[in-house]
Amino acid sequence: MFGLSKADTRLFLIVIGLTLFAPFILNPFPEGSELAQFNAGYPDLMQRFLIFGIFAIGFNILFGLTGYLSFGHAAFLGVGSYAGVWMFKLLGMNVLPAILLSMLVAGLFSVLVGYISLRRSGIYFSILTLAFAQMSFSLAYSVLTPITGGETGLQLSANDPRIFGQSITDAGTIPVPSLFGLEMRDSFQLDVGAWLFTFNAGYYLCAVFMVLAFYLSIRIFRSPFGMMLRAVKSNQQRMTYTGLNPKPYTLAAFVISGMYAGLAGGLMVAMDPLAGAERMFWTASGEVVLMAILGGVGTLIGPVLGAGFIKYMENIVSKINDNILHQWFSFLPDGLEDVVVAIIYPFIGKGWHLTLGIMFMLVVIFLPGGLVEGGQRIGGWIGRRFGKGGSSAEAAAKPDAKSSPAE
Amino acid sequence: MDAFILQILNGLDKGSAYALIALGLTLIFGTLGVVNFAHGALFMLGAFCAVVLSRIxxxxxxxxxxxxxxxxxxxxxxxxxxxxxxxxxxxxxxxxEWSVPLAILFSIPIMVAVGFAMERGLIKYFYKRPHADQILVTFGLAIVLQEVIKYFFGANPIPTPAPDALVGSFDFGALLGFDPGTIIYPYWRLIYFMFAAAVIAAVFAFLQFTTFGMVVRAGMADRETVGLLGINIDRRFTIMFAIAACVAGMAGVMYTPINSPNYHMGMDFLVLSFVVVVVGGMGSLPGAVFAGFLLGVLESFASMPAITTVIPGINQVIIYLVAIVILLTRPRGLMGRKGVMEE
Incomplete structure (x- = not known):
């Protein structure tokens, strides 16, 4: 189906299913229960899952396939956000032109950066992309303030022209982003017993883009073009000797992943029309590196999982404080409870970055294929251990491993 | 003329910090062939050694x-x-009062131990892995180290003043025959520069004039042959890693009065130090030192009002701009050795 192999179709349908039913899946605990704080099914966070998923998929097309480690990808996301907000300011509040222009501007910017940076490889490439991103960040903060809004960021105001829309609504407020009248923050809430599910228009717009982005990424991974990119990673010299010029392929991959970042930036402002320079800071680029690698670089689904994992930790796990921990462990004897809480507390709540750093190191050291590889290994182990015949379970696990090679 | 000298002086103290960190980075890269993204974190650990000593x-x-x-x-x-x-x-x-200068002595054993543990415990397993993996794992380590520091010392900068006797400023203009008051320079920055110069000189002398240094230099040039001669080069390189960590740590200790240490100060310096290293040439020690001072001075010149009015914003991007131009025109940096990381 869709021109995909059987295994890929299955993966693609799973992803479609997960994004479609995420408001249910991410809200497993009833309202008001003690575990409700682990519910991630609110629109703001679900949108972020998808947007950073798109960003990480794009980064994975560059790093996962070609092996070029870019430390400046956030610059494209930032440029895309600015372009999107300007579209809202000048044209009107429809999100489609804003998102398209975000992708276009980010794409053009990545042609420029990529053309120069790709003249070098390895660590030099990382440093060059880092230098470009830091330059964009500093300029956005200082000299380009008329375009970027400087430290306060770029915001909508009631004085914007908005040629095809209204500068200000009849109620006197600044209009909100919409898709042909469907406002992005519109939600439909469904009460089922103790559960409350929110279906948000903006989320489903992100979902459409994310599914398309994921589909394109599968096609790229399976195409002859993707094969060329893998060749760049495994042995560029040999590729040159066979008479192929790796440069256009890597540049194309760089621009595609830059446009993915631009799309993520565009969606970000479509959800919340505000853009700031801190989105371009190099730690933001580092974050997408973390996402892709934690999830499993070079695999299809890995970066999305990584993005979801990190955003979940950032928004949910970081909220846990020591009082909540004491509640959890109150069944233990007093002294032991304090000890357990004291041991666990540094790793969650405000210290979630520490857990993230440790996990990231463990993944880089032991699991080059990220969480996806970890899952496959555990799955394989369970299959061998508890499956009926060892050989049949292994055979079942193998095509799975092939469908998303951990390389 | 006096503004000119003032900018050179201003550039020198920033340049000394860049040069010290870049020197350590290059020592590690030149010996072990490892790209250490955690070097900024070592700088930060050094700074917190000063905080710890003053608290003790x-x-x-x-x-x-x-x-x-x-x-x-x-x-x-x-x-x-x-x-x-x-x-x-x-x-x-x-x-x-003198806890900051004393912290140099205090930091040496700590940083040597940290460097030793880091090399034996982690870096050693990454010699043969690609540079991208090395960058990633040390980047992860840097996050872990800075979060540990944040857990113990909080997120706010901790003021750590210099001794009272060294606070004040020094009228450099009067010494050179300009009008008094035109070139004022804080004592501590002058000390920082001299300290950096002394450390750099010591590292070079160590490598140049001792047998140990000779073996290390031989190992940097051709590790395999030195190994075949029956010399345990890995042991010596581990010690060099510890020395590099120590240099970064001392740079951090001395930097605390200039900028109150906080947990992410290392990351701020790391990016610039990497730029310094590639401008100087990967694996070239003189290159790292030279590029450190060069970029420090260039940065302070670019922030002169006379220049920012002509090209606004140049002071923000000059270092990166120089790095991009140099990387594209001189593939191995200013003073890089032929054949080392040229592709």
Whole structure:
């Protein structure tokens, strides 16, 4: 189906299913229960899952396939956000032109950066992309303030022209982003017993883009073009000797992943029309590196999982404080409870970055294929251990491993 | 003319910090062939050594003085640092005041231990892995180290002043025959520059004039042959890693009075130091030092009002701009060795 192999179709349908039913899946605990704080099914966070998923998929097309480690990808996301907000300011509040222009501007910017940076490889490439991103960040903060809004960021105001829309609504407020009248923050809430599910228009717009982005990424991974990119990673010299010029392929991959970042930036402002320079800071680029690698670089689904994992930790796990921990462990004897809480507390709540750093190191050291590889290994182990015949379970696990090679 | 000299001086102290960190990075890259993204974190650990020492020295015990009362009328609680008791109030106070310079001695064993543990515990397994993996794992380590520091010391900068005697400023203009008051330069920055120069000289002398240094240089040039001669080069490279960590740590200790240490100061310096290293040439020690001072001075020149009015914003991007131009025109940096990381 869709021109995909059987295994890929299955993966693609799973992803479609997960994004479609995420408001249910991410809200497993009833309202008001003690575990409700682990519910991630609110629109703001679900949108972020998808947007950073798109960003990480794009980064994975560059790093996962070609092996070029870019430390400046956030610059494209930032440029895309600015372009999107300007579209809202000048044209009107429809999100489609804003998102398209975000992708276009980010794409053009990545042609420029990529053309120069790709003249070098390895660590030099990382440093060059880092230098470009830091330059964009500093300029956005200082000299380009008329375009970027400087430290306060770029915001909508009631004085914007908005040629095809209204500068200000009849109620006197600044209009909100919409898709042909469907406002992005519109939600439909469904009460089922103790559960409350929110279906948000903006989320489903992100979902459409994310599914398309994921589909394109599968096609790229399976195409002859993707094969060329893998060749760049495994042995560029040999590729040159066979008479192929790796440069256009890597540049194309760089621009595609830059446009993915631009799309993520565009969606970000479509959800919340505000853009700031801190989105371009190099730690933001580092974050997408973390996402892709934690999830499993070079695999299809890995970066999305990584993005979801990190955003979940950032928004949910970081909220846990020591009082909540004491509640959890109150069944233990007093002294032991304090000890357990004291041991666990540094790793969650405000210290979630520490857990993230440790996990990231463990993944880089032991699991080059990220969480996806970890899952496959555990799955394989369970299959061998508890499956009926060892050989049949292994055979079942193998095509799975092939469908998303951990390389 | 006086503005010119002032900018050179301003550039030198920033340049010394860049040069010290870049020197350590290059030592590690030149010996072990490892790209260490955690080097900024080592700089930060050094800075926190100073914080720890000043806290240790100020550990006090509280006694109640019944003859005096505080503003609520209760008996006044007097806290006396233990060092006051042991060495007498005056010597004790001096000790507390001079905690930053003393922290250099304090930091050396700590940083050597940290460097040793890091190399044996982690880096050693990454010799053969691609540079991208090395960058990633050390990047992860940097996050872990800075979060640990954040957990113990909080997120706010901790002011760590220089000794009172060294606070003030020095009228450099008067010395050179300009009008007094035109070139004012804080003492501590001057000390920082001289300290950096001394450390750099010591590292170079160590490599140039000792047998150990000779073996290390031979190992940098051709590791395999040195190994075949029956020399345990890995051991020596581990020691060099510890020395590099130590250099970064001392740079951090001395930087605390200039900028109050916080947990992410290392990351701020790391990016610039990497730019410095590639501009100087990967694996070239003189290149790292030269590029450090060069970029420091260029940065301070670019922030002169005369230049920012002509090209606005140039002071923000000059370092990166120079790096991009140099990387594209001179593939191995300013002073890189032929054949080392040229592709």
């Amino acid at each position: 020295l100020s550990i006090a015990h509280v006694t109640v003085d019944p003859t005096r009362t505080d503003f609520l009328g209760n008996p006044l609680k007097v806290s006396t640092p233990y060092v006051h008791e042991w060495f007498g109030p005056e010597a004790g106070q001096t000790l507390i």
